Amino acid sequence: MAGQTQRTDRVQLPETPPTSTPVPRWATRAVWALFLLSLTLLATVGFGGAEWRLPGYVAVDGLTVVSWAIVTFVSGIVHSYSRRYMAGDSHLDRFFATIFGFTLVVMTVTAADHVVLFAASWLGMGLAMASLIGHDRDWNQARAAAGLARRYFLASGGLLAGSLALLAWSTGSTSITGILAQAGTLPPAVFGLAVGGIVLAAVVQSALFPFQGWLLSSMTAPTPASALMHAGFVNAGGILLTRFAPLVAADSTVMHLLVVVGAASALLGQALLLVQTDVKRKLGASTVAQMGFMILQCGLGFFAAAITHLILHGFYKAYLFLSSGATVTQTAPTEKSRDELGLGGVVVSLATALGGGALFVAITGKGAKLDAGLFLALVVVLTTLHAARDVLGQSKLSARGKLASLPLVVVVPIGVYGVLFNTISGLLSTVPTSSAPTELSVVHVALGGVFVAAYVAVELGWHRSSKRLYVTLLNRSQPAPETVLTSTEDYNES
Template sequence: MTGHSHANDAVQLPETTPTSSGVSRATTAAVWALFALSVATAVVSAAGGSAWRVPGSVVVDGLTAVVWVAVTFFSGIVHSYSRRYMAGNANIDRFFALTFGFTLAVMVVAAADHVALFAAAWLAMGLTMAALIGHAREWTQARAAGALTRRYFLASGGVLAGTLALLAWATGTTTVSGILSRADSLPPELTWLAIAGLFLAAMIQSALFPFHDWLLSSMTAPTPASALMHAGFVNAGGILLARFAPVFADVQLAMAALVVVGAASALLGQAILLVRPDVKRRLGGSTVAQMGFMILQCGLGFFAAAITHLILHGFYKAYLFLSSGGAVERTAPAAGGRDGVTLPSLVVGLAAAVGGGAVFVALTGKGAELDSGALLAFLVALTALHAARDALARANLSPGATLVALPVLVVVPIAVYGVLFNAVAAMLTGVPMTHAPTELSAVHVAVAAAFLAAYLAVELGWHRSSKRLYAVILNISQPAPETELTTAEDYNDA
């Protein structure tokens, strides 16, 4: 991981078996039962198209069903994986209880209609995750990371609770559905206070710049907890914005602000990938980038696209974290590095991006008109192109094979994304303001130019010419010093 080889003799570790902990067995069975229930809820919701209500307390609509299916599936995978991973841990029962409690908290957030229930579940979600981050209490660094993230999540919960209390007072109702139905009657001053509170709570929870340091300081968490954090917890910001979209979706300045905030975090997270050598913090930088893109999609008015994105990101990031041990090799990096961009590959890549964008427009209808959908289609195509080129660079294919594979790796994922987007959008049909595209503006053009410039800078190697830029990004990506494990002895002593 440091880039230096070691002469340590290989040691064959004994094979472990799933733990016999009763708590782990019970919670694993329970979470898979919740997944089955969530799938049934989604099927019934898709067929009936109406929400189920416990008046004044709970609403189970399309957004609830989609979030329930995603979070219970990821949690089920983490529970099953952890039965072997956590075998022999002295605090294994506490770990499984917290993981299951976190799952329940997210499910309540997705379904809560009473503002007090929503705020309490949001806070519980943060506190259980902070406890998981500080799970290894014998590590000074883990205790520090747990305390740091707890402060962030308490701040997020406090801001959200205050915002919901303000909205309840202004609208005269204590239910989320009631607030949303009366959002257009709010005075402008209160609307902006509510928008600021919702945006701030979402930014903290989703680790957007400048609140990204809690995520980069959370690497003391057991790997399964990190997988659940990156696949589920950080997505809460997008869920919050999708649920409360009627409060701000008609305010063009607020939507433009979301686009700028999301774009800045997306570009910063991608830059972190260029400077961090350690596997888990590179994955952290990737999450910052993906959450920025998710929030950007909310700013464009495509909340269904944001929910689709968080589902796909959850699958991708859960896989990467749970398989991260196999990617860590204490060997020197291969000589050479990434090959330079040739003219044929650049032409083929751009043509594939254009074709992929056309496929996205054809499948979803987004981008067919000159509104924020055009920027969404452009960013989807550019992101797919960048991911495809990165994957091919790691595969070390011949130039000819790269030219053949590149269009496939660009167009096929975009087609899959488009199909899933349509499915999620159909599920969210009855959810207020899940489709509210905005007019194309100078902000959108500037963001498109920034993404294109960043892509070209990375592909052509321009970013390597500035030592100052490298230093700035490296400093921004530093975790809190008290949370960092700096030597192997820190791990071995624990």
């Protein structure tokens, strides 16, 4: 009002004193050095077509160097971010030692060719993540969350170790390369048990339905650890299935099972996301959905597409977690988040979505044939349709601004995705069965219909009109009670 002044004083938080221990500094430098090494190997091994092997023990191929580049980059960001975020923590050295050790173990998983080394590093990866989830051991809730996650990871490690032991015994080879070379000679019973164990290990590690409980209960982890978990750890399921693609893709029943589990997880994650108000739980539900899409792409036979998906998801989810504090302060509820678009808006949205799907098919060639690529193209169309509806529904933009924004929604993201997809496909060209599209089946058609119906239901707001459905989804998205911090005093005591 006129004649009144408004105070704009800001409270300056005290600078966090630099830590005296050298561990954070040296760990950060070391992980960035690993990133530079990974880029060098990516240029020579990935783009150069060369491979480096220690026969029977280590195999550095296209999948390895792509994974190394992504893992070390995300880990480097997390290390750098944590030097200030975790400053003053009473267990700072242990935290940095764990996240650096976790990085090394993940790199070992992607390069291991010996079954014992692979199984041991897989288990070590899970135990390191469980330690990060329960980093603050003064919290009963953190210890409970770590214990819950550890049980899941021990089960995943046990399933994988048992499967690898069975494969090694049946083939007489202790190397993954040797086992995959004899994939066609495995007895049906051995094949079923081994592949079933590998698939279950991937599903548990990626927090897919019905094993999403450990992820939704992991919110006691420090935010940098959560970023590393959601951007890297859960992606291990897709890397595992891609590494064992010759076995997994050999049976259409297994592939259809992956599609069903992936689709169920994607739909469940999206449904849980709709009813969440907590920032980190929304991100957790989103990760369940995105991992579902990743496993679904493996089930369609597009393993390179799954790796592309986990790369994009890893970058985006790491950013969202590390910026989650800003989201809390900048987000405020509004009475009306979307304008009524009318018939014209619906037509423009549909045209944009179909254009996005056509661009994806033109760039990648997926969906141009009567195979599982059509399902993948449908997912792209629905994703583009959702993005277009969001742009057109933004009340802050003028009608002309909304229409002008649509090319950015379609051309840039779809173009980037298509180019990255082709690049990753080229890098994985030496990896066995990196692309094995399955035939279009009744399962794909039925699930396509379910996806379309789910999209329509969300657009019509059916999840808000049914109290029973809302309560069911809200209950399903709750973490284990013993892992929930219910009092502010719990925070203050840490």
